[in-house]
Every structure is written in structure tokens, then in C-alpha cells.
Amino acid sequence: MRSELFAQEHLEVEGTGQFVRQSSKMMKVELSQGSVVALAGSMVAYQGDVHFEHQGAGGIAKFVKQRLTGEGLPLMRISGTGEIFFANRAADVHVIQLEGESLSINGANILAYEDTLSSDIQMMRGAGMMSGGMFNTTLSGSGQVAILTDGPPLVLDAGEAPTFVDPDAAVCWSAGLHVQLKTAIGMKALLGRTSGEEVQLGFVGQGFVVVQPSENMRFGGQDSGRQVDNQTRSGGGFNLGDLIR
Structure with a gap:
């Protein structure tokens, strides 16, 4: 059998790490021990003896945070031995190696992360209650995390100058x-004569900010954002199973 489908660019990519990008849209996890946490429904294929379980909030404190902030997404824990392939709505996949650092990330942009990383939902420092409370997921420790961007990302050095980003474009x-x-809402907003850019997130300090070329990903666009929200709420509000890790 012959076809351009069997060209090298379409074959499985081997790698040395646990997280191996297969293409700009897909990632493979080599699982031999431990487990990984991934976005529920993001598995597209696997080989081997692999088990999928619902990932609970990890206790009542995290459960309450997820419900109050809306930052939590349905996650699954994957264990066993084998290779698992992940993707979501053909979004671009990027792998970040954390080496004792902490990364603040929009929960909607998480594809998977190693269970060696600790996760928490935290209020953005400085954004605070003035905005009604803006929250993000923080991953800390040593391990890999795969993130999604709606298109090729831009990495900005916030140390060069104060940096301002559309909240929906910040990854x-x-x-x-x-x-x-940063807000600029005044009389023009009341008159309907705004530019649509009245709210931005400002970043100050030494570090980087990753921006995607889209303002719609909550998650994968407005429609899928509603689907994820419906998944989170399915079963009607309080779910005792969410308290169990």
C-alpha cells in the first residue's frame, strides 16, 4: 500500500522525555510509572495498559475554589503503562519544563501535566477584588506541563517595560x-462608543507573558466554552464525587 499518508512527517515521533510533541497539534505521554493529569476528553489514542479516572478537586478547599471562581475544568487522572496521545480542537500544543518554578496559567489552556506538579487556584496578585476577583491556576514544582494556544503564541518579556494584555488573549x-x-470605562461606555479594549491585564516585574492570537478561547472558543461549563455543571451543582481525589 502506498500513500503520502505514510510519509515520515505523519509517523509517531519518539523522544527521551515523558511529554513528546507529535506535531504542532498533538502530544504523546510516555507513561511507565506514576500518573498524569489531563483535560477530560482530550485523549485521541493510546497503546498499552492505561487506565482513566475522574480527577477530583483534591479536597473540599479546592472544590469550593473551583465552584466559586469558575476556574476549574473537568480533569482526568491517567495511570498504567503505555503511550497516550492528546489533542483538543486542533489547538497548538506547547510543552514547558518547570524546574522548581511556579507558572500561572489560564485553566482553559491546560492540556496535561505531570502529577509531580502541585496545582492550586489563586487570585491574581494585584487584580484582586476590584475586578470581582480574577483567578488563575498555579502549577508549581518540578515536572512538565502541556499548554494549548489558539494559534502560534507570542512570548513577551515583562521585564523590559510594563506589559498589558487582553485578558482573553493571556495564556x-x-x-x-x-x-x-487596567480599566478605562467611562461615559463612552455608557454611550456605546467604546473601542472594545477598555479592560487589560497589566504585568510588572521580571518574567514572561505568553499571548495567543485569539481573544475567544474559554475553552477553544465561545461555543466550546459553554460545553465545558455544561460538563462542569452536569449532575446539578454539588457533586460529592468532586471532593474525592
Whole structure:
């Protein structure tokens, strides 16, 4: 059998790490021990003896944070031995190796991460209650995390100058950055004569900010954002199973 489908560019990519990008849109996890946490429904294929389980919030404190902030997404824990392939709505996949650092990331942009990383939902420093409370997921420790961007990303050095980003375009940033909410809502907003750019996230300090060329990903666009929200709420509000890790 012959076809351009069997060209080298379409074959499985071997690698030395646990997270191996297969293409700009897909990632493979080599699993031999431990487990990984991934976005529920993001598995597209696997080989071997692999087990999928619902990932609970990890206790009542995290459960309450997820419900109050809306930052939590349905996750699954994967264990066993084999290779698992992940993708979501053909979004671009990027792998970040954390070496004792902390990364603040929009939960909607998380594809998977190693269970060696600790996760928490935290209020953005400086954005605070003035904005009604803006929250992000913080991953800390040593391990790999795969993130999604809606198109090729841009990495900005926040140390060069104060950096301002549309909240829906911000993907992740160094957790040590000071974050502030910049608003310019006045009489023009009341008259309907705004530019549509009245709210931005400002970043100050030493670190980086990753921006995607889209303002719609909450998650993968407005429609899928509603689907994820419906998944989170399915079963009607309080779910005792969410308290169990």
C-alpha cells in the first residue's frame, strides 16, 4: 500500500522525555510509572495498559475554589503503562519544563501535566477584588506541563517595560509577576462608543507573558466554552464525587 499518508512527517515521533510533541497539534505521554493529569476528553489514542479516572478537586478547599471562581475544568487522572496521545480542537500544543518554578496559567489552556506538579487556584496578585476577583491556576514544582494556544503564541518579556494584555488573549505567565487590572470605562461606555479594549491585564516585574492570537478561547472558543461549563455543571451543582481525589 502506498500513500503520502505514510510519509515520515505523519509517523509517531519518539523522544527521551515523558511529554513528546507529535506535531504542532498533538502530544504523546510516555507513561511507565506514576500518573498524569489531563483535560477530560482530550485523549485521541493510546497503546498499552492505561487506565482513566475522574480527577477530583483534591479536597473540599479546592472544590469550593473551583465552584466559586469558575476556574476549574473537568480533569482526568491517567495511570498504567503505555503511550497516550492528546489533542483538543486542533489547538497548538506547547510543552514547558518547570524546574522548581511556579507558572500561572489560564485553566482553559491546560492540556496535561505531570502529577509531580502541585496545582492550586489563586487570585491574581494585584487584580484582586476590584475586578470581582480574577483567578488563575498555579502549577508549581518540578515536572512538565502541556499548554494549548489558539494559534502560534507570542512570548513577551515583562521585564523590559510594563506589559498589558487582553485578558482573553493571556495564556500563562511567570507566577512572580505583579498583575494589575487596567480599566478605562467611562461615559463612552455608557454611550456605546467604546473601542472594545477598555479592560487589560497589566504585568510588572521580571518574567514572561505568553499571548495567543485569539481573544475567544474559554475553552477553544465561545461555543466550546459553554460545553465545558455544561460538563462542569452536569449532575446539578454539588457533586460529592468532586471532593474525592
